Amino acid sequence: EIVLTQSPATLSLSPGERATLSCRASQSVSNYLAWYQQKPGQAPRLLIFNASNRATGIPVRFSGSGSGTDFTLTISSLEPEDFAVYYCQHRSNWPYTFGQGTKLEIK
Amino acid sequence: EVQLVESGGGLVQPGGSLRLSCAASGFTFSSSAMNWVRQAPGKGLEWVSSFSVTGGTTYYADSVKGRFTISRDNSKSTLYLQMNSLRDEDTAVYYCAKSTSYLGVIDYWGQGTLVTVSS
Numbered sequence: 001e002i003v004l005t006q007s008p009a010t011l012s013l014s015p016g017e018r019a020t021l022s023c024r025a026s027q028s029v030s031n032y033l034a035w036y037q038q039k040p041g042q043a044p045r046l047l048i049f050n051a052s053n054r055a056t057g058i059p060v061r062f063s064g065s066g067s068g069t070d071f072t073l074t075i076s077s078l079e080p081e082d083f084a085v086y087y088c089q090h091r092s093n094w095p096y097t098f099g100q101g102t103k104l105e106i107k
Numbered sequence: 108e109v110q111l112v113e114s115g116g117g118l119v120q121p122g123g124s125l126r127l128s129c130a131a132s133g134f135t136f137s138s139s140a141m142n143w144v145r146q147a148p149g150k151g152l153e154w155v156s157s158f159s160v161t162g163g164t165t166y167y168a169d170s171v172k173g174r175f176t177i178s179r180d181n182s183k184s185t186l187y188l189q190m191n192s193l194r195d196e197d198t199a200v201y202y203c204a205k206s207t208s209y210l211g212v213i214d215y216w217g218q219g220t221l222v223t224v225s226s
Contacts, residue, residue, distance in 0.1 A: 001169075034212050036152075043202055043216035044152065055214065087152055091211020094166050098152040 002026050004088050006099035012107040019075040021102045023088035028068045032092045035064055035073045038101075039084045047086075048073065080106075109133040109215045111203045116220030123193050123224070129186040129203030129217060136184035140206035142213060143177060143188045145199035145222075155201070156188065159210055171197075193224045 003026040013019055023033065031051040036044040046055040048064035051071060061076040075082055083106050088099040115127040127143070143155040156177040157166040165177050176189040186203055200219040207214045 032211065036213075038152075043219060044213075045216075046212065046214050049207065049209065049212045089152070089154075089211075091209065094157075095168050096154040096157075096211045098154065101151050 001095055002029060002090055002092060002097055004090060004097055004099035006086075006088060006102045008102060009100070010103045010105060012105050013078055014107045015078050015080055017078050019073075019078055019082070019104060021073040021075075021086055021104070023066075023071040023073070023099050025069045025071075025090060025092075029090040029092035031067045032090055033064075033066070033071050034089045034091070035062075036087045036089065036098075037082075037084045038087065044087065075104075078104075109205065111205060111215060111217035113201065113203045113217045113220035116201065116222045118223045118225065119193055120226050121194060121224055124189070124191045125193065125222060127188040127190070127201055127203075127220060127222070129188075131184045131186065131203075131205070134205065134215075136179075137181040140210045141177075141179060141186045142204045142206060143186075144202045144204050144213070144216075145197075146202070146219075147196075147199040150199075153199075157206070157210060158186070161210075190222070193222075195224050198222060198224045 005024045007022045033051045035048040038044040052064045085101045110132045112130045142157045174192045178187045202219045203217040204213040205215040
């Protein structure tokens with residue numbers, strides 16, 4: 001099973017700042033990595049798939065990069081609605097797994 | 108508009124069974140891979156099971172293999188998860204989720220149904 005490790009566990013930033021979230025895989029997942037956002041009491045929402053492709057309707061301030069074992073989700077300028085928990089997830093082989101999440105909180 | 112509506116959650120004793128249903132609408136259900144993902148209270152996400160449209164292949168997490176069965180009725184646009192031999196650690200919100208053209212990418216989620224396993 002491929003383990004995804006996200007860092008940091010918690011990120012405290014202010015609106016307008018740039019956020020950089022990391023996801024590291026225990027073995028290569030090529031570019032088969034997605035990012036999801038989850039707000040309290042809500043289902044997750046797809047942000048990025050195949051490492052760098054924005055999902056439909058996702059603002060351009062969200063971008064993804066990386067391949068192999070190291071991936072990054074960047075939010076260029078934080079909006080108030082961006083404070084949430086973010087999960088990475090791979091689909092390289094079964095079982096698909098998620099990272100443990102990064103909580104992005106308002107500083 | 109894509110809609111996924113789960114039902115069937117509730118309180119069950121350890122060792123008991125439960126069947127979850129997910130009524131889908133707004134897309135061609137028979138052409139879409141479907142999934143169950145769960146989230147224990149206050150915890151992260153766990154991919155539980157998938158039903159591929161390619162050959163009808165099914166996949167299970169090791170934690171549920173042999174106890175849970177995913178199935179679908181395309182005539183009713185409904186996905187199911189039969190859960191047997193339930194354990195305390197199966198307590199979670201269970202989400203029904205639709206894949207994109209890539210099996211392992213989820214573009215739509217239901218609102219979730221809570222399963223509580225407790226005596």
